[in-house]
Amino acid sequence: xxxxxxxxxxxxxxxxxxxxxxxxxxxxxxxxxxxxxxxxxxxxxxxxxxxxxxxxxxxxxxxxxxxxxxxxxxxxxxxxxxxxxxxxxxxxxxxxxxxxxxxxxxxxxxxxxxxxxxxxxxxxxxxxxxxxxxxxxxxxxxxxxxxxxxxxxxxxxxxxxxxxxxxxxxxxxxxxxxxxxxxxxxxxxxxxxxxxxxxxxxxxxxxxxxxxxxxxxxxxxxxxxxxxxxxxxxxxxxxxxxxxxxxxxxxxxxxxxxxxxxxxxxxxxxxxxxxxxxxxxxxxxxxxxxxxxxxxxxxxxxxxxxxxxxxxxxxxxxxxxxxxxxxxxxxxxxxxxxxxxxxxxxxxxxxxxxxxxxxxxxxxxxxxxxxxxxxxxxxxxxxxxxxxxxxxxxxxxxxxxxxxxxxxxxxxxxxxxxxxxxxxxxxxxxxxxxx
Amino acid sequence: xxxxxxxxxxxxxxxxxxxxxxxxxxxxxxxxxxxxxxxxxxxxxxxxxxxxxxxxxxxxxxxxxxxxxxxxxxxxxxxxxxxxxxxxxxxxxxxxxxxxxxxxxxxxxxxxxxxxxxxxxxxxxxxxxxxxxxxx
Numbered sequence: 347x348x349x350x351x352x353x354x355x356x357x358x359x360x361x362x363x364x365x366x367x368x369x370x371x372x373x374x375x376x377x378x379x380x381x382x383x384x385x386x387x388x389x390x391x392x393x394x395x396x397x398x399x400x401x402x403x404x405x406x407x408x409x410x411x412x413x414x415x416x417x418x419x420x421x422x423x424x425x426x427x428x429x430x431x432x433x434x435x436x437x438x439x440x441x442x443x444x445x446x447x448x449x450x451x452x453x454x455x456x457x458x459x460x461x462x463x464x465x466x467x468x469x470x471x472x473x474x475x476x477x478x479x480x481x482x483x484x485x486x487x488x489x490x491x492x493x494x495x496x497x498x499x500x501x502x503x504x505x506x507x508x509x510x511x512x513x514x515x516x517x518x519x520x521x522x523x524x525x526x527x528x529x530x531x532x533x534x535x536x537x538x539x540x541x542x543x544x545x546x547x548x549x550x551x552x553x554x555x556x557x558x559x560x561x562x563x564x565x566x567x568x569x570x571x572x573x574x575x576x577x578x579x580x581x582x583x584x585x586x587x588x589x590x591x592x593x594x595x596x597x598x599x600x601x602x603x604x605x606x607x608x609x610x611x612x613x614x615x616x617x618x619x620x621x622x623x624x625x626x627x628x629x630x631x632x633x634x635x636x637x638x639x640x641x642x643x644x645x646x647x648x649x650x651x652x653x654x655x656x657x658x659x660x661x662x663x664x665x666x667x668x669x670x671x672x673x674x675x676x677x678x679x680x681x682x683x684x685x686x687x688x689x690x691x692x693x694x695x696x697x698x699x700x701x702x703x704x705x706x707x708x709x710x711x712x713x714x715x716x717x718x719x720x721x722x723x724x725x726x727x728x729x730x731x732x733x734x735x736x737x738x739x740x741x742x743x744x745x746x747x748x749x750x751x752x753x754x755x756x757x758x759x760x761x762x763x764x765x766x767x768x769x770x771x772x773x774x775x776x777x778x779x780x781x
Numbered sequence: 782x783x784x785x786x787x788x789x790x791x792x793x794x795x796x797x798x799x800x801x802x803x804x805x806x807x808x809x810x811x812x813x814x815x816x817x818x819x820x821x822x823x824x825x826x827x828x829x830x831x832x833x834x835x836x837x838x839x840x841x842x843x844x845x846x847x848x849x850x851x852x853x854x855x856x857x858x859x860x861x862x863x864x865x866x867x868x869x870x871x872x873x874x875x876x877x878x879x880x881x882x883x884x885x886x887x888x889x890x891x892x893x894x895x896x897x898x899x900x901x902x903x904x905x906x907x908x909x910x911x912x913x914x915x916x917x
Contacts, residue, residue, distance in 0.1 A: 726847055
């Protein structure tokens with residue numbers, strides 16, 4: 347089901363809406379947000395210079411640092427009285443980034459998420475269990491409102507107490523699960539330990555996963571645990587832009603449809619800041635063109651993807667962004683080689699003797715980077731033989747060498763020793779000191 | 782004729798061996814013999830215990846990777862050259878000895894636990910040579 351007619355407009359119609367809304371937004375922030383006015387003046391650009399969509403490129407970027415510098419409300423385009431909700435990012439380093447919503451912003455957000463839920467196969471009949479952490483994080487409430495708006499019955503179970511989650515899932519007949527991919531796998535793992543087979547004893551047939559990368563290997567793992575008929579789609583967003591609802595995968599599984607009447611995507615070369623032609627891979631930059639409280643312009647997401655403008659088989663005409671490989675700031679540089687944790691994950695999930703949980707540890711000895719990967723033994727059948735254990739290690743090492751061009755140390759461990767996550771998984775420990 | 786040996790994978794980390802022993806103690810399982818080779822990252826702990834199935838179940842429930850392996854235990858009565866003879870035959874037949882270690886039997890005999898690449902054939906050879914099979 348396609349939720350809104352805006353998802354099937356012609357390219358010309360979409361661009362007309364985008365230009366109109368972009369001009370309105372640029373005018374407004376120039377008037378109302380001194381920080382933007384100063385930045386625009388420094389770049390020598392005025393609102394009236396934005397005559398066509400390409401002129402967007404003349405505007406300066408906004409980064410997370412700008413948000414920190416203006417903490418908490420410095421980039422807001424409405425007075426505080428107009429806000430009806432305030433969220434903040436987790437902000438592991440320094441001040442969190444604060445985002446606000448007017449009543450209208452919440453309505454738009456809800457609409458965007460309803461569209462994404464429909465893309466993932468959801469209907470008004472779902473019993474939707476939201477296993478994202480509620481609180482300052484935008485994920486849980488975003489999906490909550492969007493699915494509720496659609497007519498689904500919401501089970502706001504949040505994260506934690508996985509056994510109780512499973513009880514609700516079973517007794518309420520949950521059909522739709524919202525979680526990070528890693529927590530969805532964890533729930534299935536706990537179910538199995540309790541003697542519940544997620545494939546037959548539960549009715550969960552739709553998973554809307556987000557807030558973490560969904561690699562192909564991870565999707566396969568989801569199907570292995572939850573059943574091949576489960577519809578597993580990922581969706582994309584970040585609190586700075588709105589929360590979830592910026593884009594989502596449809597059932598064609600060929601990239602995530604961007605809600606283009608609300609967001610303009612661009613791909614840039616992260617080093618030069620130059621806009622790259624459609625189809626090329628680079629850093630995603632998003633401009634919010636229909637937000638009242640926090641209309642970020644050319645926000646650098648640090649996510650790496652490419653854009654596809656060809657209409658999709660699902661009937662939607664909106665631009666799609668390819669599923670993410672990783673974030674520019676997740677990328678590790680090990681002995682001079684660029685490594686995305688997702689590449690390591692792909693390799694590990696393809697090896698059947700080990701489980702889906704892992705930890706990547708990077709250290710430096712002298713001047714040499716060391717890459718170590720902790721994995722869990724899945725089957726006990728090789729427990730008696732050093733040769734069999736060494737053979738697994740060698741197999742993992744060899745495959746990693748092919749993919750990364752690097753040697754890694756593999757650390758085999760007992761089942762259930764590596765940390766499990768209920769929210770965003772933190773699987774990389776970079777223990778190198780700067781320099 | 783064969784004995785079920787419990788093999789447990791343990792990381793080379795403080796307290797892991799203790800966790801195994803604690804699990805067995807809780808289940809009131811008696812250890813007759815134990816072998817642990819020395820490697821830098823992990824080890825395989827091999828145990829001959831009073832109730833192997835119960836031990837495996839308890840260890841798995843505690844989160845260990847544990848399996849049962851069929852091994853052969855023979856008692857070498859004090860006849861010089863018996864072990865050498867058996868090993869010689871195994872070698873001729875291309876049967877590989879994967880590992881061996883001894884069990885304390887509480888008597889003067891010292892039963893040896895043997896794991897080979899062909900445990901059935903090994904049993905036949907041992908019998909032909911007149912060595913005594915130890916079954917605990």
